Amino acid sequence: MKAGRLLVLSVPWAWLTLFLLAPCAIVLAIALAEPADAVPPFSLLHPTLDNLAFIATDPLYRAAFLLSLKVAGLSTVICLLTGYPMALAIARSPARQRNLLLLLVMLPFWTGFLMRINAWIGLLQDDGWINAIPQTLGLPPWHLLYTDSAMYIGIVYTYLPFMVLPLYARLSQLDTQLLDAAADLGASPWRVFLSVTLPLSMPGIWAGVLLVFIPAVGEYVIPELLGGPQAQLIGRVLWQEFFNNRDWPTAASLACALLVLLLLVPAGVIWASVRRTANSEPT
């Protein structure tokens, strides 16, 4: 019995060790190495904290981190404001239509991510499809591509399903008798939403926020392809250190800092929700 348990548990443990812990340890080791003119371009002979100290003090990296948090935060808010009504509409639609609507939400996953982002270039560029509107009106074209707007459009477009799906999962399980009860007791539709639907969907909101925010902070491809040169997000800076500057220790330090930062966000959310649950436990 005990041996069987160990055997079953050894599979996920081996997987985690091999593909998560070991790579993390390698990245951490490189972060502590010295840059060197070699292949690979670092030396572990004299471990040092200089790289970590450097990225902590250099304003370029701090600005990149702050910009990444801002872009990811704003994208998450837009995803939430767009995704919540979508999820609610799907959850409230007749059962026969729900699967079709969910399929439409997930349909973009059937095509490659890079292809979809490239399609946005075609849509957003000065002689693209969207600019056909001002063109037919005889107006100058809207400069969309390589701006922050294009980057936000790309991020929101890409991550919206990750907001909609957990929200839908939560909202579709909401007991509709609770909504009837609230209306019965005199709550207008808007107050039913604020006092019953919204508070009871908080776990779905948190799940969606984490699923959008965390990958969006480290996003590299979308700012690179759709954003302007000023959009120096941390993912882009990391890429440049690694590939353009061949400074592996600095890039690894940035990766470690990003990982710690992204662990703090869900930890904070989980801590807050555990505390809330603990408060409502039986006394």
Add this chain to the structure above:
Amino acid sequence: MLIVTGLTIRFGTTTAVDRLDLRVDPGELFVLLGSSGSGKTTLLRAIGGFVQPAAGNIVLNDLDLVALPPHRRPVNTMFQSYALFPHMTVAANIGFGLRMRGMARGDIEARVSEMLDLVRLPGFGDRRPAQLSGGQQQRVALARSLAPRPSLLLLDEPLSALDRNLRRDTREELVRLQRSLGIAFILVTHDQEEALTMADRIGVMCDGRLAQVGTPAEVYERPNTRFVAEFLGAANVLPAVAHASGTRLELTGLGTVVHTATMAMAGPVLLAIRPERVRMGAMPEANALQGVVADRAYAGEALTHTVRLADGNLIRATQSLRDGLGAEQIAIGSDVTVSWRPDACIVLPA
């Protein structure tokens, strides 16, 4: 006073409520009794505003309810599943309707604690619904629906989630509460015992219509159709024919003539007799039939013999075990006489 006229409710092609008329007086405890699918819950939901009728009117104290959305109706509902808000305390649940009416905070607190006392849950205000037992949740749901002082309270199977003993106590408590508050209750149930013990009047629903409306005694003693007779209590039903208007009926299968207390019109009829009014053995001045005991069922407080008549029809006779089980049992296969008094006869249209 609630007046429902010509109410019709359709779901797609099925008609859930069919041209229904109903009057509920102020302060009355009206019970809608019916099996599932009879339309009783749909009728309740239409009064609450959750179902839009295809035709008909619902008027409460001269106020046309059909035109109003649920949150504007001076009617509250106690839901079958209670529908307590899980993210709110008991006090916040009970105070919800008062907050929606914009009542001042101090007044809400006073009313909530008054309601908690009323349902015998003082000091439970800070708990969450999940921390309460089923019976306590039921009382919180009742307090929540009564807090805004509705002029009519709708109760959808309010006791069905409770276990049997608790249900009996709660039944009495609910009636007591209704009498003391003087609010009209419309209570939906499929439990005939609940309907008989609680109701001022019962409306028996069948296929979206009210088959019969009357006091419990009226509906039980003088059901107007075979459906009502069999739905409310048990009934032995035998086909019969009245050759002339009067109190003599000839049983179709046996040819025996039986005497009734009420007049029957000439023509084919159905004779119904409640099992508890049928005796094993002969009685003076009573109708009597011969048969063979086919089955016997012991139910603790009562014993039921099923007797097969010569024509194959079955008659059940239930006797209360006032003097214990002892000599009352009659062996299966014995020849017996069953008898009942003329005033136990219920004559129904065939």
